[in-house]
């Protein structure tokens with residue numbers, strides 16, 4: 001049976017969270033009887049996205065409140 005897991009892909013400071021947050025990737029791993037199949041990436045999220053979504057001000061694309069701003073695409 002295929003297995004789904006979240007893995008950290010990138011860690012950086014975010015001013016909205018006031019600390020380090022992670023960009024996480026959702027991966028579907030192949031079942032044991034198909035070991036040659038590569039893992040499939042099916043989604044991304046920010047580890048702090050749910051909390052930012054509850055803020056009264058727009059934050060970023062990962063919180064779903066500001067599609068024009070992606071903190072993870074900025075250079076550190």
Ligand code: SF4
Pocket residue numbers: 014015016017021046047048049050052059060061062063071072
């Ligand atoms: S959801 Fe966006 S604003 Fe909030 S911590 Fe993550 S990257 Fe920063």
